[in-house]
Amino acid sequence: MLTISDLFRLDDTIAASLFAGKTYPWEVLEGLSAYILQLGATLSPEEFDHPAEDVWIAKDAKVFPSAYLGGPCIIDHGAEIRHGAFIRGSAIVGKKAVVGNSVELKNVVLFDGVQVPHYNYVGDSVLGSHAHMGAGSITSNVKSDKTLVVIRAGEERIPTGRKKVGAMLGDYVEVGCNSVLNPGTVIGPHSHIYPISSVRGTIPPHHIYKNEREIIAKR
Template sequence: MWEELTIEKNYDLTQTIAADIFAGATYPWEVLSAIGSFIKKLGEQLDSDVYKRIGEDVWIAKSASVAPTAYIGGPAIIGKEAEIRHGAYIRGNAIVGEGAVVGNSTELKNVILFNKVQVPHYNYVGDSVLGYKAHMGAGAITSNVKSDKTLVTISKQGEKLETGLKKMGAMLGDNVEIGCNSVLNPGTVIGKGSHVYPLSMVRGFVPAGAIYKKQGEVAKLNE
């Protein structure tokens, strides 16, 4: 087991309505295939005084702010006091946490956003899990399919961990900061509290508490 990549090391499960989906899983990407069915089951249990069901399999907290130009396809849950801004495109299988921001021209597909996540400007987030208060700068995206369509592996110090997945974007731990116009390649895992410089192309594992400057140049934060 690669302990640094585990759910336990990178995510505060008290900061998501989806905590139960992680039960029995070791790594965060293990839950990706279950997001849609989990939302349908959880949605039926939500308090109707707090959440309103919109159409088929879409539950939106009454305290959330949703722009009339946003699109939300099910299954989806939009948490309390979340903000879905103008032109946001939520394609389905999406959990948007409490107080999270999904912004202009941002697209989500098969994702879990923990509470207070911000993807506010021109982001694509697919087949990914973003931890508490993770933030993606303008134009930063997750790439979730390899160009040769082979299964995604995760690189760590010359070793590779097989995921068995054809589609996997990025796993961002709590309080991760992604700089503007960065690309997170398939199989990117960034440990909690780490920062990525703008215009970066990231692949593989970035340890917790680090700053990613460029490929091969990763330092401890504040060094």
């Protein structure tokens, strides 16, 4: 349940080729900036504006004047970048995705239909199709002791080799308001996280996370 094929439907992102030849989703973080520059150069000028050297915005996307878009980044068709959003760079925002008020993105892939609409920080993370982060929920991407992030799944430990790894959210994940997803958190598709949770490790698909001792299968 940790692999790319377990978590995502790759038809739901402009960046499907980024995942080719890789097993785990955090493997795409290392080369994301270079990939965006390569992909951006292939985008049709009839469909995408190119207002800055490393920025591509679909002509039917809505970007509020107060939003900051740092390159390299791609904003796909129908996406909405709202007031005060801060895209620091190395970001792909999928079709009809929403990046909202005071949201900060850095080194991320948001699949189509993702919503991060209110006061979210999403860094070094991959969010699957139609994943939703409630107001104030964040991905923590650096451990307090600054050691390399290791993915935990039961007794299994998978080294990432990276100091910065946020969260990997499968398709249709719902994260409750004011939750913290600790470094290296992986949440399976269609799972829900209760508000005000501190989540670490791996949550299976189709489960509800109430707290670390109460993770129940959906009925």
